[in-house]
Amino acid sequence: xxxxxxxxxxxxxxxxxxxxxxxxxxxxxxxxxxxxxxxxxxxxxxxxxxxxxxxxxxxxxxxxxxxxxxxxxxxxxxxxxxxxxxxxxxxxxxxxxxxxxxxxxxxxxxxxxxxxxxxxxxxxxxxxxxxxxxxxxxxxxxxxxxxxxxxxxxxxxxxxxxxxxxxxxxxxxxxxxxxxxxxxxxxxxxxxxxxxxxxxxxxxxxxxxxxxxxxxxxxxxxxxxxxxxxxxxxxxxxxxxxxxxxxxxxxxxxxxxxxxxxxxxxxxxxxxxxxxxxxxxxxxxxxxxxxxxxxxxxxxxxxxxxxxxxxxxxxxxxxxxxxxxxxxxxxxxxxxxxxxxxxxxxxxxxxxxxxxxxxxxxxxxxxxxxxxxxxxxxxxxxxxxxxxxxxxxxxxxxxxxxxxxxxxxxxxxxxxxxxxxxxxxxxxxxxxxxxxxxxxxxxxxxxxxxxxxxxxxxxxxxxxxxxxxxxxxxxxxxxxxxxxxxxxxxxxxxxxxxxxxxxxxxxxxxxxxxxxxxxxxxxxxxxxxxxxxxxxxxxxxxxxxxxxxxxxxxxxxxxxxxxxxxxxxxxxxxxxxxxxxxxxxxxxxxxxxxxxxxxxxxxxxxxxxxxxxxxxxxxxxxxxxxxxxxxxxxxxxxxxxxxxxxxxxxxxxxxxxxxxxx
Amino acid sequence: xxxxxxxxxxxxxxxxxxxxxxxxxxxxxxxxxxxxxxxxxxxxxxxxxxxxxxxxxxxxxxxxxxxxxxxxxxxxxxxxxxxxxxxxxxxxxxxxxxxxxxxxxxxxxxxxxxxxxxxxxxxxxxxxxxxxxxxxxxxxxxxxxxxxxxxxxxxxxxxxxxxxxxxxxxxxxxxxxxxxxxxxxxxxxxxxxxxxxxxxxxxxxxxxxxxxxxxxxxxxxxxxxxxxxxxxxxxxxxxxxxxxxxxxxxxxxxxxxxxxxxxxxxxxxxxxxxxxxxxxxxxxxxxxxxxxxx
Numbered sequence: 001x002x003x004x005x006x007x008x009x010x011x012x013x014x015x016x017x018x019x020x021x022x023x024x025x026x027x028x029x030x031x032x033x034x035x036x037x038x039x040x041x042x043x044x045x046x047x048x049x050x051x052x053x054x055x056x057x058x059x060x061x062x063x064x065x066x067x068x069x070x071x072x073x074x075x076x077x078x079x080x081x082x083x084x085x086x087x088x089x090x091x092x093x094x095x096x097x098x099x100x101x102x103x104x105x106x107x108x109x110x111x112x113x114x115x116x117x118x119x120x121x122x123x124x125x126x127x128x129x130x131x132x133x134x135x136x137x138x139x140x141x142x143x144x145x146x147x148x149x150x151x152x153x154x155x156x157x158x159x160x161x162x163x164x165x166x167x168x169x170x171x172x173x174x175x176x177x178x179x180x181x182x183x184x185x186x187x188x189x190x191x192x193x194x195x196x197x198x199x200x201x202x203x204x205x206x207x208x209x210x211x212x213x214x215x216x217x218x219x220x221x222x223x224x225x226x227x228x229x230x231x232x233x234x235x236x237x238x239x240x241x242x243x244x245x246x247x248x249x250x251x252x253x254x255x256x257x258x259x260x261x262x263x264x265x266x267x268x269x270x271x272x273x274x275x276x277x278x279x280x281x282x283x284x285x286x287x288x289x290x291x292x293x294x295x296x297x298x299x300x301x302x303x304x305x306x307x308x309x310x311x312x313x314x315x316x317x318x319x320x321x322x323x324x325x326x327x328x329x330x331x332x333x334x335x336x337x338x339x340x341x342x343x344x345x346x347x348x349x350x351x352x353x354x355x356x357x358x359x360x361x362x363x364x365x366x367x368x369x370x371x372x373x374x375x376x377x378x379x380x381x382x383x384x385x386x387x388x389x390x391x392x393x394x395x396x397x398x399x400x401x402x403x404x405x406x407x408x409x410x411x412x413x414x415x416x417x418x419x420x421x422x423x424x425x426x427x428x429x430x431x432x433x434x435x436x437x438x439x440x441x442x443x444x445x446x447x448x449x450x451x452x453x454x455x456x457x458x459x460x461x462x463x464x465x466x467x468x469x470x471x472x473x474x475x476x477x478x479x480x481x482x483x484x485x486x487x488x489x490x491x492x493x494x495x496x497x498x499x500x501x502x503x504x505x506x507x508x509x510x511x512x513x514x515x516x517x518x519x520x521x522x523x524x525x526x527x528x529x530x531x532x533x534x535x536x537x538x539x540x541x542x543x544x545x546x547x548x549x550x551x552x553x554x555x556x557x558x559x560x561x562x563x564x565x566x567x568x569x570x571x572x573x574x575x576x577x578x579x580x581x582x583x584x585x586x587x588x589x590x591x592x593x594x595x596x597x598x599x600x601x602x603x604x605x606x607x608x609x610x611x612x613x614x615x616x617x618x619x620x621x622x623x624x625x626x627x628x629x630x631x632x633x634x635x636x637x638x639x640x641x642x643x644x645x646x647x648x649x650x651x652x653x654x655x656x657x658x659x660x661x662x
Numbered sequence: 663x664x665x666x667x668x669x670x671x672x673x674x675x676x677x678x679x680x681x682x683x684x685x686x687x688x689x690x691x692x693x694x695x696x697x698x699x700x701x702x703x704x705x706x707x708x709x710x711x712x713x714x715x716x717x718x719x720x721x722x723x724x725x726x727x728x729x730x731x732x733x734x735x736x737x738x739x740x741x742x743x744x745x746x747x748x749x750x751x752x753x754x755x756x757x758x759x760x761x762x763x764x765x766x767x768x769x770x771x772x773x774x775x776x777x778x779x780x781x782x783x784x785x786x787x788x789x790x791x792x793x794x795x796x797x798x799x800x801x802x803x804x805x806x807x808x809x810x811x812x813x814x815x816x817x818x819x820x821x822x823x824x825x826x827x828x829x830x831x832x833x834x835x836x837x838x839x840x841x842x843x844x845x846x847x848x849x850x851x852x853x854x855x856x857x858x859x860x861x862x863x864x865x866x867x868x869x870x871x872x873x874x875x876x877x878x879x880x881x882x883x884x885x886x887x888x889x890x891x892x893x894x895x896x897x898x899x900x901x902x903x904x905x906x907x908x909x910x911x912x913x914x915x916x917x918x919x920x921x922x923x924x925x926x927x928x929x930x931x932x933x934x935x936x937x938x939x940x941x942x943x944x945x946x947x948x949x950x951x952x953x954x955x956x
Contacts, residue, residue, distance in 0.1 A: 100878055103875065171878075173875055180875070180876060180877060270944060271852075311736075312742075312744045314747070315747045315748040316748035316753050319756065319757070342851075342856075343780075343848060345781065347776075349775050350771060353771050353775060358768075360763075361764050364760030365760065368756040368759070369748065369756065371727060372748045372752065374731060376740065376742060379731055379735045380735075381731065389731065392724060396719070400719065400720055403764070407771035407775070408774075408775040409771070409774035409778045410705060410774075412846045412847050412848075413694050413705045413845070413847065414694075415847055415873065469679075480687070480692045482840075484871065484873045486875040488880075489881045494690030498690070501682075501686075
């Protein structure tokens with residue numbers, strides 16, 4: 001009985017080292033402060049009704065971004081700990097971390113940055129922008145949207161839970177590659193935390209992918225054909241197709257590892273016929289497309305930003321779309337390049353190497369198209385465009401490094417080296433993150449009603465770019481010196497100065513982050529001066545700017561009709577020619593009701609995951625039954641929508657107009 | 663004027679940082695660009711070509727981007743064609759330029775992948791030496807079947823002689839065997855035999871190590887490769903052959919136990935069939951599977 005209730009969790013597993021105790025106290029303190037503020041301002045009910053149970057993609061998007069930023073901060077703490085250790089731990093000094101602790105930190109760093117920081121920012125931005133850009137009032141499946149968000153939160157909590165409830169985190173690298181992640185080599189609960197956190201949040205990502213896929217295909221405004229969609233919608237579509245295609249592989253792979261660890265099976269063990277090489281294959285069949293899931297939407301953002309700030313239509317729209325589709329398809333056919341060195345023959349390696357190199361072609365085309373877009377434009381050098389220029393500067397070199405790594409012969413030397421680490425950070429930071437920053441700066445006024453401070457945005461950009469080069473060029477050089485990744489200690493003293501410069505680079509990046517935080521605070525303080533209620537602060541081109549800032553909860557009182565690409569640009573032209581808008585007639589429409597079932601279900605999923613980590617099977621059973629009951633209750637609820645009548649809409653619209661012109 | 667001053671300061675900063683990087687890079691040993699072995703030489707050619715490519719394509723592209731951005735800024739009164747889009751010709755060019763570069767690079771990739779495939783025996787005048795490598799937690803065991811000796815975390819090889827490494831692992835997660843100066847790198851896995859052929863071009867000491875994270879003792883899985891003359895090599899073999907430190911079954915079982923930061927050790931007369939029996943431990947039917955036969 002005791003065993004079923006508490007499983008492996010004993011008094012001794014509770015936090016007892018300085019960093020877990022510190023983490024616990026910090027988390028508890030933060031929780032207490034938040035609770036106190038909410039109670040003092042009497043906002044609990046408001047929080048629950050307006051935000052936590054909301055099915056409005058704009059609200060969900062903002063919540064995604066807040067959680068993702070918290071996780072970005074957590075991942076950055078890991079990064080600085082990794083860098084400090086490597087700057088210190090040379091020769092007779094062993095730094096300040098044990099090997100095991102160091103390995104847990106870089107594992108957590110990778111998982112948190114990929115699954116929770118970047119994915120969170122991305123899905124958040126998609127939630128905010130996609131419905132507005134296609135002229136829809138909501139996503140296709142509002143309940144799945146809130147459920148997906150809360151599963152993502154549950155995963156994020158689970159990955160940090162060892163701070164509070166003890167145990168440790170996986171010390172296996174971010175993909176928990178078998179056989180290192182098997183019981184034989186990792187007997188603790190660390191890998192189990194990894195398994196359940198990723199399983200739960202991965203389900204959330206899958207639901208989000210499905211939702212955007214169906215939304216984009218089925219809910220576009222009349223007249224918006226596929227070839228009239230904004231590029232961000234296109235890349236979100238491509239990204240969603242990839243999510244739906246490959247996240248099931250991740251789920252199955254993790255499930256097989258779970259069976260190995262919990263039921264003594266032998267899918268990936270070294271003994272009894274298990275095949276760890278299969279794990280490496282499966283995890284990268286998900287892992288490589290995942291990179292494009294992260295980067296593709298950024299390409300879409302850059303297309304929007306470049307064409308808006310050049311005040312010119314996107315050059316080579318069709319070829320830009322084809323390039324995105326091409327990348328999507330190819331990204332499914334290159335996974336083997338992550339393990340050329342596992343011993344496959346030259347034919348297999350060379351074929352996968354070449355398919356990888358080919359991805360550089362559509363990527364190059366996109367860059368050329370952006371250049372053509374700027375050519376003979378009226379360029380306004382806003383901070384969003386700065387991020388684009390930073391992207392060109394970093395991504396070009398990162399891409400060439402990628403083409404080099406794609407050639408098996410070179411990869412035999414560079415695989416697992418710091419050169420590789422520098423390469424993929426260039427792609428994820430320079431590609432995905434810079435794009436997300438550009439997007440957040442660009443769309444911020446749409447959702448907040450005021451612009452971010454441009455000057456501080458540009459300062460932050462310079463810190464980031466300088467810091468980025470200072471932090472990662474040393475890693476490229478170290479790779480050429482034969483330094484492998486993930487070293488908690490090294491003997492060659494000539495490496496140390498480079499590691500130290502790398503830390504300094506990170507400090508400069510931190511200055512950039514501080515500037516960004518300052519930017520948000522000052523922008524909120526001075527919001528009156530940067531107010532934008534017109535809804536179109538950049539003289540932009542796509543539908544999302546056709547409504548007010550912030551948009552009403554129903555996005556559009558009347559669904560706009562689309563007559564071409566750059567729908568809003570065309571509307572503005574027409575308005576100039578024919579300034580008397582036709583009298584609008586409102587019609588009733590349906591909107592989804594708020595629902596707490598997403599949060600309930602994810603709560604039970606969290607309980608289930610946590611109980612499974614510690615083998616508390618009774619509690620896990622309760623969690624599982626809870627999930628199923630929630631699902632059934634929700635499935636039988638037939639009144640999930642309410643009707644907004646024409647009169648109500650007319651009233652709301654009038655209020656909105658009065659507010660804008662006040 | 664203010665703009666110019668800023669640009670100058672920026673350029674000076676960038677140049678001084680670049681100089682610092684060059685000094686630091688020269689101070690350390692850029693092993694991958696300073697190959698000491700046949701395979702590493704071939705591989706470094708590619709690395710140099712990529713560096714050249716990076717500068718020939720990357721820098722002009724960035725400069726061109728900046729040029730366009732500054733030229734067509736609002737207020738510069740340059741031509742403005744808001745409806746202009748890349749036509750057929752330009753689109754074809756945009757696709758063809760990267761396609762041509764990648765086409766050439768793909769040919770290079772294909773040919774080099776075959777020329778420097780780790781399974782390829784290296785053709786040289788002297789007869790190759792076989793070395794069997796076993797990745798353990800957390801050290802490397804090297805068995806010299808022809809010389810009937812074994813070492814831990816230390817390799818001695820004759821220069822200008824091809825070495826045929828056969829690799830497996832025992833009681834250890836996946837590992838990767840890497841000697842950057844001679845050429846890289848191949849996984850060592852339980853129940854599998856992988857292979858890599860390397861050759862040192864001249865005598866010297868070269869660092870080697872593990873490239874795949876394998877747990878607690880990973881960063882201590884280093885060894886030195888000492889490439890010597892043929893004469894010195896046979897003297898070394900002889901001296902170990904005479905030593906009483908034999909690697910019997912008991913000794914091996916002790917070695918398999920996890921341990922960290924092992925110093926170099928030398929053994930005479932390892933068990934005759936040691937390598938094959940290690941591989942066979944993990945096979946259900948006792949047959950060794952060679953990756954190259956799969």
